[in-house]
Amino acid sequence: MNMPLNAQTLDSEPLTRTPHRQETRLPTALELRGRFPVSEALARRIDGYREQVRQVLHGEDDRTLIVVGPCSIHDEQAALEYGQKLKALADDLSDRFLIVMRAYLEKPRTTVGWKGLLYDPERTGRGDLAQGLARSRRLLLELSELGLPLATEALGPFMMDYLGDLVSWTAIGARTTESQIHREMVSGLPMPVGFKNGTDGSIGVAINAMKSGAHPHHHMGISHCGSPAMISTPGNPDTHLVLRGGRGITNYDELSIARAVEELDKAGVNTAIMVDCSHDNARKQAERQVDIAREVMAQKNKGNRQIRALMLESFLQPGRQDDDDNLIYGCSLTDPCLGWEQTETLLRSL
Ligand SMILES: O=C[C@H](O)[C@H](O)COP(=O)(O)O
Numbered sequence: 001m002n003m004p005l006n007a008q009t010l011d012s013e014p015l016t017r018t019p020h021r022q023e024t025r026l027p028t029a030l031e032l033r034g035r036f037p038v039s040e041a042l043a044r045r046i047d048g049y050r051e052q053v054r055q056v057l058h059g060e061d062d063r064t065l066i067v068v069g070p071c072s073i074h075d076e077q078a079a080l081e082y083g084q085k086l087k088a089l090a091d092d093l094s095d096r097f098l099i100v101m102r103a104y105l106e107k108p109r110t111t112v113g114w115k116g117l118l119y120d121p122e123r124t125g126r127g128d129l130a131q132g133l134a135r136s137r138r139l140l141l142e143l144s145e146l147g148l149p150l151a152t153e154a155l156g157p158f159m160m161d162y163l164g165d166l167v168s169w170t171a172i173g174a175r176t177t178e179s180q181i182h183r184e185m186v187s188g189l190p191m192p193v194g195f196k197n198g199t200d201g202s203i204g205v206a207i208n209a210m211k212s213g214a215h216p217h218h219h220m221g222i223s224h225c226g227s228p229a230m231i232s233t234p235g236n237p238d239t240h241l242v243l244r245g246g247r248g249i250t251n252y253d254e255l256s257i258a259r260a261v262e263e264l265d266k267a268g269v270n271t272a273i274m275v276d277c278s279h280d281n282a283r284k285q286a287e288r289q290v291d292i293a294r295e296v297m298a299q300k301n302k303g304n305r306q307i308r309a310l311m312l313e314s315f316l317q318p319g320r321q322d323d324d325d326n327l328i329y330g331c332s333l334t335d336p337c338l339g340w341e342q343t344e345t346l347l348r349s350l
């Protein structure tokens, strides 16, 4: 499953090289979508998942949306094994939860580090976007065919052109919520989008992002055929806030959520809340996600109607590992995750 795809067939020929820049040709979005096509039946299913996510986020479906899965995917086989387990659990719990798998292929880094399967699938540090794009699309297709809705973080401004038709919910991360380029992108996305609060914990930037993302935009982009283009977008009405804590301060407690809802309401945007149980809320200690999820669901069960969703970082094995020669199968290379057993026990108990 981790087989490199043949670069020759992926049009990755060098274009130009200067001392400051080398350009390497990539397939267009249309070419890649053509190589790994979505059937009409699957496209209809994905439309259906997006509609279910919308209904939960707009309070028309009382279930809780759970976005759960690895911090990052580095091994397709482990991701598929995780997907099979999650699909069985999602079916079992579908009366209470709408479960969407985190299938994160791009990682925003605080400084530098591995940026995800899409950029550097072999983790050599040299990058191989041609292979990364193809492996990412093939994996999303295979996971979708298991019958799972998928979530990503939309980071590179053109990546959704290549992969977006397979995604049912996406995040704009804490490091990019303030970026106009990402807000413009969201304005043209066909799925619901969660904006994270800033890394400093501020939710004002996410509220501004929701307003901007709901607005039509005209911006510079690349057409699906690969030419420079002016992209005009209608605005995305299905955005919401994700509380992930910041600068060591958590924001999943009753008071923080009430304050966030008040600010959202004052700003006239959707008051739906997703709590990210990981990241600064868990202070990078994966097991803390268990207590956080329980505490937030207790608030919901006590009658907080704005809490509509949770995010959990989880993989086959608990914890995280450094990328060396003795990799543990199914263990995160980025942030620490809950292991599968912990995840299943938690979700069944919520
Ligand atoms: O979700 C993963 C990380 O928190 C995010 O990519 C930042 O990681 P870093 O601080 O290790 O670069």
Ligand SMILES: C=C(OP(=O)(O)O)C(=O)O
Residues within 6 Å of the ligand: 071, 104, 108, 153, 172, 173, 174, 175, 196, 244, 276, 279
């Ligand atoms: C990078 C992530 O989160 P954040 O933007 O909240 O740091 C993530 O969810 O993988």
